[in-house]
Amino acid sequence: MKTKKTPLYSLHKFHGAKFVQFAGYEMPIQYKTGIIEEHNLTRSKSGIFDVSHMGQLFIKGEKELTKDLEKIFPIDLLNLQINQSKYSFLMKDNGGIYDDLIITKLEDGFMIILNAACKDNDLRILNLKLGNKYDLKLSNDMSLIAIQGPDAINILEKLVPKISILKFMQGNKFKYHGKQLYITRSGYTGEDGFEVSIPNVIVEIFTKNLIELGSNLVGLGARDTLRLEAGLCLYGHDINEETSPIEANLKWAISKNRIDTEFLGSETIKKQIVEGVKKLRVGIKPESRVIARETTKIFDEQNNEIGKITSGTFGPSVQSSVAMGYVGNAFSKINTKIFLEVRGKKYPANICNLPFYKKSYVKGAINE
């Protein structure tokens, strides 16, 4: 299969991007600046992320569509206001996660942002579950740009006036160069920020404008350290078809008034809420600077294997090694001492609260 490129490919190249293959796309892992500096710029000023590889799915429909989507997703869509977004999952019947996603209610239906590696499978499953009743369109002519960090609001406001009225997890239509954008206040870094759905034909000039106003291109490398510090899951690593939202400690994302109703995976979820689960996703902080990467084995003090790391890196903002992983339920309490086997040696670590880095979202009235 030929690797795909986003419309910003040549701009990335111009800014000295090193590319990696990611979900069939050639994506920048870092620019000349380097991962740590790109991470720090996002936390102290602002960063621009090309996430155009992600799927932007549009489904048109009215109340019947809302009801049909509730049979799939475990969230209260009937009470979701127009332009509000919610985090959710597409689950298997056994509660395993096909994808995690963001659903936004639009005037004429829904927009769903999907992971790049999952989008084609998601579309297939959704068409199957919806019985081909609706028109599902995975957009090819829109790019997706995130601008994140404390300066994001002021920079974006200069290009697109009035975006500052948006609250966290809220979106709206805006105009730029005579074309329509859909902007939500959301992101994947633990910072205040925005995600901009923008026609391919104007994405390069838009991004150049952001750079001219003092923002910085940030690659997938820093995107990973930022989201991990913020305690956010990466699909395919921290969550996958073998983990349920309950095991992943994401029960908060299941609407309370939906727990006793039907959705994909609802039986398993109900059972797991009542009976508990065997493994849980936890935050893990090694006592030294040693980095515990994915698949690192976790041991208890008696040297029994109790779990595995799913993500690990060095957190530039917290200045320590950070990780997430799954451990047996009995070991999931905060401050439980564990050991991580790295290159044959066991390093002490502790179960800790997530996030590692405190979020600074602008909260609105829309949180549950």
Add this chain to the structure above:
Amino acid sequence: MSNIKFSKEHEWIKVDDEIATIGITKHATEMLGDVVFVELPKKGSLVEKGGNVGVVESTKAASDVYTPISGEVVESNQSIIDDPSKINSDPENEGWFFKLKIRDKSEIDALMNKEEYDKFAKESSN
């Protein structure tokens, strides 16, 4: 700077009499990216040419550190353990890794000089 030699594993080695100081090259740090963790051989340990003596981890991946010559470790650089960013900012000076008491000087002769290494590094990154 003629007493600095280079290995194919991208280490530099500076010889001062009986003692060799060893680190990784600027080219190596550019390939690695930001270094965030380093593990060095212990003082007093005996290392063999080409042997794995430590680890250097960047935000992206972990790589082994090899020694280009044999000898006894007389010192390792604690300051890069405490602040690995020194390896990126000054790899061929302040970012040195460890010092060896040289066992066999002929091992040094087999290494590359600066010109040869620069050519090698350029070719190997293409």
